[in-house]
Amino acid sequence: MDRRFLTVLGVSLLFALVISSVFYQMTSRAGGSKKGEQSDMRDVVLASKPIGVGVSVRLTDVKIGKTPSAAFPKGAFSKVEEVIDRPVTSGILMDEPILEGRLAVRGSGLGLAPIIPVGMRAVTVRVNDVAGVAGFVLPGMRVDVLVTGRPPESNGTMTATCLQNILVLSAGTTMQADSRGQAIQAPTVTLLVSPEQAETLTLANSEGHIQLVLRNGSDQTIEKTPGRDLSELYGVRRSPPPKEPSMLPRPTPQFRPAAVSAAPLMPLPPAPAPPDQIIVIRGTQKTVETVGVHPGEGAKQ
Numbered sequence: 248m249d250r251r252f253l254t255v256l257g258v259s260l261l262f263a264l265v266i267s268s269v270f271y272q273m274t275s276r277a278g279g280s281k282k283g284e285q286s287d288m289r290d291v292v293l294a295s296k297p298i299g300v301g302v303s304v305r306l307t308d309v310k311i312g313k314t315p316s317a318a319f320p321k322g323a324f325s326k327v328e329e330v331i332d333r334p335v336t337s338g339i340l341m342d343e344p345i346l347e348g349r350l351a352v353r354g355s356g357l358g359l360a361p362i363i364p365v366g367m368r369a370v371t372v373r374v375n376d377v378a379g380v381a382g383f384v385l386p387g388m389r390v391d392v393l394v395t396g397r398p399p400e401s402n403g404t405m406t407a408t409c410l411q412n413i414l415v416l417s418a419g420t421t422m423q424a425d426s427r428g429q430a431i432q433a434p435t436v437t438l439l440v441s442p443e444q445a446e447t448l449t450l451a452n453s454e455g456h457i458q459l460v461l462r463n464g465s466d467q468t469i470e471k472t473p474g475r476d477l478s479e480l481y482g483v484r485r486s487p488p489p490k491e492p493s494m495l496p497r498p499t500p501q502f503r504p505a506a507v508s509a510a511p512l513m514p515l516p517p518a519p520a521p522p523d524q525i526i527v528i529r530g531t532q533k534t535v536e537t538v539g540v541h542p543g544e545g546a547k548q
Contacts, residue, residue, distance in 0.1 A: 287315060287316050287317075288313045288314065288315060288316070289313070289314060289315070289316050289319050289325060290311050290312070290313065290325045290326075291311070291312050291313070291314045291319065291320070291323050291324070291325060291344055292309050292310075292311060292312075292323065292324040292325065292326070292327055292329070292330055292344065292345050293309065293310050293311070293312045293342050293343065293344055293345070294308060294309060294310075294339045294340065294341055294342065294343050294344075294345060295307070295308060295309055295310040295341070295342075296308060296341050297338070297339065297340055297341050298335050298338065298339040299335065299338055300335055300336065300337065300338055300362060300386075301334060301335065301359060301361065301362065302334070302335050303332055303333065303334050303335075304330050304331055304332065304333050304334075304335060304345070304350070305331070305332075306327065306331060309327055309330060309331075309345065311327065312342075312344075314344075320344045320346065321346075322346040322347040322348055323344045323345065323346055323347075324345055324347075330345050330350060332353055333350040333351060333352070333353045334350065334351040334360075334361040335349060335350060335351075336349060336350065336351050336361050336362045337349045337362075359416055359417065359437065362416070363416075363439070364439075366441070366442075367439055367440065367441060368439075368440055368441065368442055368444075368445045369416055369437050369438070369439055369440075370437065370438055370440055370445045370448050370449065371435050371436070371437045371438075372435065372436055372438065372448060372452050372457060373434060373435050373452070374434065374435065374436055374457070374459060383461070384415055384418050384436055384459055384461070385415065385418055386415055386416060386417050386418055387414075387415065387464075388414075388415045388461060388464065389412055389413060389414055389415070389461075389462050389463075389464050389466075390413055390415060390438070390459045390460060390461055390462060391408055391410065391411045391412070391413070391459070391460040391462055392408070392409055392410040392411075392413060392438075392448060392451065392457055392458075392459060392460075393406055393407070393408055393409070393457065393458040393459075393460060394406070394407060394409045394451035394454075394455040394456070394457050394458075395455055395456045395457075395458070396451075396454055396455030396456065403476055403477040403478055404476075404477040405474055405475065405476050405477065406474060406475050407472070407474035407475075408470070408472050408474070409447050409448070409451050410440070410444055410447060410448060411462075411469050411470065412462065412466075412467060412469065413438045413439065413440060413444070414438065414439040415436060415437070415438060415439075416437045416438065416439050417436070417437040418435075418436055418437075419434060419435055419436075436459065523537070524536065524537050525537075
């Protein structure tokens with residue numbers, strides 16, 4: 248055989264061997280890194296379907312997924328047993344990791360009870376289509392509560408705002424908004440209030456007629472309104488409220504002794520009228536005789 252041909256053949260074989268060795272090393276490194284990544288994955292509990300508020304998690308509601316250890320969500324679970332029979336306090340979407348903050352303690356109850364904060368109360372009031380803002384009061388919205396009635400010692404009807412910026416927990420039996428954003432027919436509305444507000448709301452619902460007023464969820468302002476009297480609808484000014492009696496002590500009247508009045512003087516008897524006198528002159532003698540007196544008794548001068 249030609250030596251030149253053998254040389255070319257040997258160089259070609261050597262070059263092919265070097266290329267094969269390099270390719271083998273590259274594939275082995277890629278496979279090793281892939282195995283390393285697979286070994287660094289962790290199990291995470293995911294929702295197999297949307298889970299609503301107040302629902303207890305069941306086995307059919309969850310599934311196991313894989314996620315890198317570095318990306319494992321904080322508060323997530325790796326075992327299904329850790330989430331079974333726990334009430335949901337915030338809606339969970341499909342394929343979303345189930346977190347500790349979305350669940351209540353096992354055995355805390357179902358429905359609204361797990362989502363009521365400590366120190367707060369849930370009060371349900373009956374409304375109609377008008378009072379319920381035509382059915383557009385949805386869970387998560389905030390409302391003001393107006394009451395219309397006749398106050399004690401008042402001659403007319405009055406409307407006043409008794410509660411403001413109140414959170415709606417549920418509308419009817421629904422504790423979350425319609426997925427299509429449609430109105431919910433809600434003959435009852437459950438509101439989240441404090442114990443004092445619960446007393447106010449219950450009294451307003453029993454003694455008057457209540458009306459729910461929608462407000463912007465970002466509006467946290469509390470307005471001070473005086474209310475509206477029935478007479479004001481017809482342009483009649485409201486009579487001013489009676490002045491409250493002053494709480495200051497009244498000054499003690501000083502004691503003044505009564506003036507001592509002198510006893511009335513008895514009138515003196517009138518002096519007797521002087522008797523009539525007649526002067527008689529006889530020669531050198533002058534006598535004065537009193538009329539009505541005998542002649543020998545008159546005074547002589």
